[in-house]
Amino acid sequence: MALSTPVHLTPRKKPRQTRATATLDAIFEATIQVLVVDGPRRLTTTRVAERAGVSVGTMYQYFPHKQALFYALNARYLDTLAEKIESACRAQRGAPINQMIEALVTTYWNAKTERVEVTRALYRSVVEIDNEPLIEAFSGRVDAATAAMFASASDAAFADLPAVNLTLLTTIFGTVRSVFERNLPISEGQAVHRQLVLMCIAYLEAVKIPSPRHKDGSATGEL
Amino acid sequence: MALSTPVHLTPRKKPRQTRATATLDAIFEATIQVLVVDGPRRLTTTRVAERAGVSVGTMYQYFPHKQALFYALNARYLDTLAEKIESACRAQRGAPINQMIEALVTTYWNAKTERVEVTRALYRSVVEIDNEPLIEAFSGRVDAATAAMFASASDAAFADLPAVNLTLLTTIFGTVRSVFERNLPISEGQAVHRQLVLMCIAYLEAVKIPSPRHKDGSATGEL
């Protein structure tokens, strides 16, 4: 289930003693703090080490370079996020499609807005790393989870499920990111959140092939 | 019309001689090239200067620091992009809403995919700078242009135009960014493009207050 990682970005060692585990946690925590307070550009290895209460040398025992630190941080974060989405999708199996969308958007939204500064810091830290493998692994997991969910919808089917699935995910993830990038106030963010749900529902309504037990027979899927 | 810029990010001087103008152009061009070829992390001031055929000192006559270089590059880019959107919106005044959406999405899409590597490089360079003022200025211009366009639609009106407008822009911009971030192949990108148009149209259909001369009277705006 863990995200795959290219060799050159792998942590140098796994901690074997409790002292080492504590050190690793301290380094991660310090990285987030420095990222949030000083921003990615002023994050120096010395500063992170200082804040974590270890020497620079120690950091380099666990991470071959600064990049690897950001990489590991994002891997951790995306792993947790993918798990949340997977579990939400599992919980929605067989539900009506509108409820699925509502659950998906809200799960993602809440995960991102839970700790706004951390999310923003991570969005910005991503640029420092070659994050394609991370994004790919994350996308693969989420694609699979949501596709399975949509396929199980009680009131709709889709002529080209992969395309619909990809469009929905790209739209939802992108919209949330856009809200962060524009630094929208919470109230406007919430408005966009609600509108986004409406938008996804309207889209699905337009492209779905209604299943027999559903009354509405308005639109046919045109892909 | 130009984007406003905080003092500390302003170029130090405007070129007064033709030689200086050529130097500035060379620096911008070199920056893009290094960005595309080596990536933002390996972009050093020396390397840009070398590629531009000037000394480091010359660069620092025009830009007080590396950040300012990225900033100016993005300002230029966003200025051109805003102009394209504004002109597309002007051309659509009074048109039916579906055609507006098609034009808006396609204008933005084409501008971003015209030179894919440059777009990607700029997306990545943004993290190095404090780009909030840039995004704000750009968003302000585009918000105004699209809001005016939608308000002039021949076949629809909206109960809460600002919310609809914000949602559409956030969604379109975010989706395009997402496509780049996921590194989707062109064919899938095009598929998402088409679906995105469908999605926006379905959304507008759901929230619009139809104007009398339009035949369809299905949905009422629910904001």
Next chain:
DNA sequence: ACCTGAACACCGTTCAAGT
């Protein structure tokens, strides 16, 4: 098995000197 921190290479930035 894990930690330290001085030492080295390289990059951002400056400024006295040039045309």
Next chain:
DNA sequence: ACCTGAACACCGTTCAAGT
């Protein structure tokens, strides 16, 4: 009015020495 490039401070990374 514009350009040069050696010089300086600082940051990423290493490694010999410590517990």
